[in-house]
Amino acid sequence: MRVIPLEKVKPGMVIERPVIGLGGKVLLSRGVKIDERYIKRLKEIGISALYIRDDNIGKVEYDDVVSERTRLEVINVTRDVMNNIRLTSDFDIKGVNKAVDDLVSELLISKDLVVALVDMRSANEKGFVHAVNTTVLSVITGMALGYNRDRLLQLACGALLHDIGIIMLPPELLRKLSLSPEENKQIMKHPELGFEILRKKEGVSLLSAHVALQHHEKYDGSGYPRGLSGKEISEFARIVSVTAIYDNMVGVGIGGDGVLPHQAIERLTAYSGKWFDPDILQVFVRSIAIFPVGITVLLNTGETALVTNANKKFPSRPVVRVFRNRAGVNLNPPFEIDLARNPEYFIQKILKDDDL
Numbered sequence: 356m357r358v359i360p361l362e363k364v365k366p367g368m369v370i371e372r373p374v375i376g377l378g379g380k381v382l383l384s385r386g387v388k389i390d391e392r393y394i395k396r397l398k399e400i401g402i403s404a405l406y407i408r409d410d411n412i413g414k415v416e417y418d419d420v421v422s423e424r425t426r427l428e429v430i431n432v433t434r435d436v437m438n439n440i441r442l443t444s445d446f447d448i449k450g451v452n453k454a455v456d457d458l459v460s461e462l463l464i465s466k467d468l469v470v471a472l473v474d475m476r477s478a479n480e481k482g483f484v485h486a487v488n489t490t491v492l493s494v495i496t497g498m499a500l501g502y503n504r505d506r507l508l509q510l511a512c513g514a515l516l517h518d519i520g521i522i523m524l525p526p527e528l529l530r531k532l533s534l535s536p537e538e539n540k541q542i543m544k545h546p547e548l549g550f551e552i553l554r555k556k557e558g559v560s561l562l563s564a565h566v567a568l569q570h571h572e573k574y575d576g577s578g579y580p581r582g583l584s585g586k587e588i589s590e591f592a593r594i595v596s597v598t599a600i601y602d603n604m605v606g607v608g609i610g611g612d613g614v615l616p617h618q619a620i621e622r623l624t625a626y627s628g629k630w631f632d633p634d635i636l637q638v639f640v641r642s643i644a645i646f647p648v649g650i651t652v653l654l655n656t657g658e659t660a661l662v663t664n665a666n667k668k669f670p671s672r673p674v675v676r677v678f679r680n681r682a683g684v685n686l687n688p689p690f691e692i693d694l695a696r697n698p699e700y701f702i703q704k705i706l707k708d709d710d711l
């Protein structure tokens with residue numbers, strides 16, 4: 356499988372990873388052959404790239420850190436919570452706790468977790484998917500920090516609901532592309548609005564509620580609402596401030612406004628110690644594969660290769676499958692190199708589809 360930007364997807368290509376559509380439903384499942392109708396629909400809902408089967412390069416098996424079933428469960432629960440808060444200012448905590456429990460349980464049994472797949476969310480699903488991805492990334496960071504299960508559950512609950520206050524804002528405000536200073540001030544109230552809902556809610560720990568209140572605080576004190584700095588900001592909020600921004604950066608997928616992991620990590624690193632706790636940022640960066648599976652890269656030898664697996668210990672040195680030699684001739688069969696074991700090889704750059 357390889358990542359192909361939607362504008363390069365042609366009828367007859369076969370989907371290798373399912374596409375989640377409106378309402379958290381599977382829109383296109385694995386094995387579906389694409390036709391013009393699907394391409395049009397995918398464009399409409401804002402999907403920017405797909406994982407496509409590529410028989411010339413051969414099979415690439417890479418499992419996401421969370422199963423599709425659990426991911427959908429958490430997306431659905433998040434959507435219910437948001438709808439209920441909009442209508443009644445209240446929500447069912449039992450559903451949240453069960454979904455968060457399933458998610459954390461699944462992450463805890465996987466070993467050597469690396470987030471190594473490109474994000475294919477649709478623009479319509481951004482809110483829910485963002486909440487879920489932020490939660491997955493936060494839990495993985497918490498695991499790397501040695502959190503026990505109980506702490507992970509509290510972190511996950513806070514991460515999932517961190518932006519819940521947004522729902523209390525007038526919807527027309529959220530649709531606006533440019534905001535007046537007055538409107539901006541209104542948006543900046545969402546941490547406090549979210550905290551108000553969560554701190555009163557039975558079954559939500561105060562630690563989780565503080566994630567909503569403090570996720571826009573910055574390490575150097577330049578954030579809001581209170582301008583807290585350093586360790587004054589709760590550790591959970593220091594984690595979520597990294598994971599939420601990272602997920603927003605990579606969120607649109609490739610081909611759209613979204614950036615690839617290595618670019619997002621570069622940008623985050625520029626704000627280490629300013630916006631972000633440097634220690635937490637470092638732990639987080641180690642859990643992200645810099646070169647996602649399915650991306651095409653140029654090696655220093657001039658050969659072209661597909662990234663097929665991630666190396667947890669060396670995020671910049673994945674396993675690649677070389678399918679074209681330096682003369683531009685396709686290899687049959689291609690061969691695999693583990694860059695972690697072959698120091699003479701390195702990735703020179705990520706190839707866009709236009710370079711191929």
Ligand SMILES: [Fe+2]
Binds near residue numbers: 517545571
């Ligand atoms: Fe926020």
